[in-house]
Amino acid sequence: xxxxxxxxxxxxxxxxxxxxxxxxxxxxxxxxxxxxxxxxxxxxxxxxxxxxxxxxxxxxxxxxxxxxxxxxxxxxxxxxxxxxxxxxxxxxxxxxxxxxxxxxxxxxxxxxxxxxxxxxxxxxxxxxxxxxxxxxxxxxxxxxxxxxxxxxxxxxxxxxxxxxxxxxxxxxxxxxxxxxxxxxxxxxxxxxxxxxxxxxxxxxxxxxxxxxxxxxxxxxx
Ligand code: DHB
Ligand code: MG
Numbered sequence: 001x002x003x004x005x006x007x008x009x010x011x012x013x014x015x016x017x018x019x020x021x022x023x024x025x026x027x028x029x030x031x032x033x034x035x036x037x038x039x040x041x042x043x044x045x046x047x048x049x050x051x052x053x054x055x056x057x058x059x060x061x062x063x064x065x066x067x068x069x070x071x072x073x074x075x076x077x078x079x080x081x082x083x084x085x086x087x088x089x090x091x092x093x094x095x096x097x098x099x100x101x102x103x104x105x106x107x108x109x110x111x112x113x114x115x116x117x118x119x120x121x122x123x124x125x126x127x128x129x130x131x132x133x134x135x136x137x138x139x140x141x142x143x144x145x146x147x148x149x150x151x152x153x154x155x156x157x158x159x160x161x162x163x164x165x166x167x168x169x170x171x172x173x174x175x176x177x178x179x180x181x182x183x184x185x186x187x188x189x190x191x192x193x194x195x196x197x198x199x200x201x202x203x204x205x206x207x208x209x210x211x212x213x214x215x216x217x218x219x220x221x
Contacts (some may be wrong), residue, residue, distance in 0.1 A: 053078035065140025066087035069098030142182030170212030
């Protein structure tokens with residue numbers, strides 16, 4: 001069926017373009033062994049995040065929602081040698097695993113896992129000495145997306161790229177009867193972007209290993 005085709009095509013490009021590698025594969029394995037839910041971005045999409053961050057020339061990256069550090073490492077690879085990254089994680093267990101994975105990937109000097117609810121960490125980033133971020137990836141609890149966007153914009157500047165995962169949810173984003181709890185929050189997030197003249201946005205729908213979903217892409221004017 002179509003879903004099998006999506007997986008097979010994802011695997012074809014992953015293999016053919018040598019997208020995943022020992023380091024990223026070992027993170028997936030570690031996360032699975034630790035019992036984390038297998039909700040990491042696909043390798044092909046991790047590589048996309050890397051490319052977007054690199055194409056934008058980002059020297060500072062913020063991630064909201066670390067999970068086990070998989071997308072974190074993809075993004076950290078895009079940083080220049082003097083670049084830095086902060087990634088926000090509410091679960092201590094996830095943060096412990098992520099720190100291990102970040103260290104094993106060699107990014108412990110550039111990437112800081114900031115523990116606690118993102119809504120508590122976000123307003124303190126600038127006073128902690130972080131610069132306004134060049135690239136922000138939102139991939140945390142979906143009911144927090146509207147507030148994460150507001151806080152993300154507070155630490156953005158002209159040219160900041162904002163990417164958010166999971167804005168399509170198998171197409172349920174346009175189905176008022178889906179019962180999917182995240183949808184009203186995702187739709188509020190989209191409404192806020194729609195009403196904001198200071199950011200240019202689009203969505204790219206995705207299929208693959210994780211089924212049908214999509215990324216919001218934006219750039220602050
Ligand atoms: C879920 C969260 C994610 O970030 C994702 O990519 C897929 C699923 C979830 O919480 O169900
Ligand atoms: Mg996600």
